[in-house]
Amino acid sequence: MNTREKILQAAYQVFALKGKEGARVDEIAQRAGINKAMIYYHFKSKNDLYRAVLKSIFTNIFPGVLAIVQKGSPLQETLEKLVDLYFQLYTAQPELMKILLRELADDGRELVPLLQEIQREIPVLSTQPQIQCFQRWIEEGKMRSLDPRHTWISFIGMTLIYFIGRPLIFALLNFDEKEEHVLHDRKENIIGILMHGLMAKEHV
Numbered sequence: 664m665n666t667r668e669k670i671l672q673a674a675y676q677v678f679a680l681k682g683k684e685g686a687r688v689d690e691i692a693q694r695a696g697i698n699k700a701m702i703y704y705h706f707k708s709k710n711d712l713y714r715a716v717l718k719s720i721f722t723n724i725f726p727g728v729l730a731i732v733q734k735g736s737p738l739q740e741t742l743e744k745l746v747d748l749y750f751q752l753y754t755a756q757p758e759l760m761k762i763l764l765r766e767l768a769d770d771g772r773e774l775v776p777l778l779q780e781i782q783r784e785i786p787v788l789s790t791q792p793q794i795q796c797f798q799r800w801i802e803e804g805k806m807r808s809l810d811p812r813h814t815w816i817s818f819i820g821m822t823l824i825y826f827i828g829r830p831l832i833f834a835l836l837n838f839d840e841k842e843e844h845v846l847h848d849r850k851e852n853i854i855g856i857l858m859h860g861l862m863a864k865e866h867v
């Protein structure tokens with residue numbers, strides 16, 4: 664891991680814990696095990712570093728999503744792989760939820776222009792391949808004629824909600840099994856609901 668990567672990793676953890684405003688460059692440098700001057704060598708400011716952290720999050724997510732939706736696999740297989748990808752991501756990076764929730768609470772002030780910037784830099788993203796994937800299934804008669812944009816919103820919401828609301832979910836629903844079993848059942852539930860809700864009748 665080079666110095667820039669060490670800085671990004673440390674900043675990711677500190678921003679998740681304290682938010683952009685509460686994070687201190689000194690603390691990021693200490694966590695990265697480097698001199699503070701090295702941060703300003705790689706990044707112009709704390710805000711520039713924060714944007715770089717956000718950008719690294721999404722540039723790490725997008726390739727995996729693209730590889731799945733562009734493969735041309737059957738509907739259920741594609742959905743299963745997407746659910747697995749997002750669950751692996753959320754499980755491996757619990758700090759991600761904290762950063763995303765803070766950004767959403769701030770109306771995506773940093774995130775929205777950054778995503779637009781990423782789409783300009785990676786042209787394939789501006790074509791929304793996941794939406795095109797759903798549209799293709801509709802045109803092939805395999806999926807009900809539902810707005811693909813709303814289908815994607817539903818998919819993201821169903822995968823996110825467990826990880827966003829985990830403490831409340833466990834408190835209110837009295838799950839007493841191991842979390843790995845809860846996650847397994849959660850995946851099956853999502854796929855079951857999506858398949859019965861999305862598939863054209865002749866393919867059910």
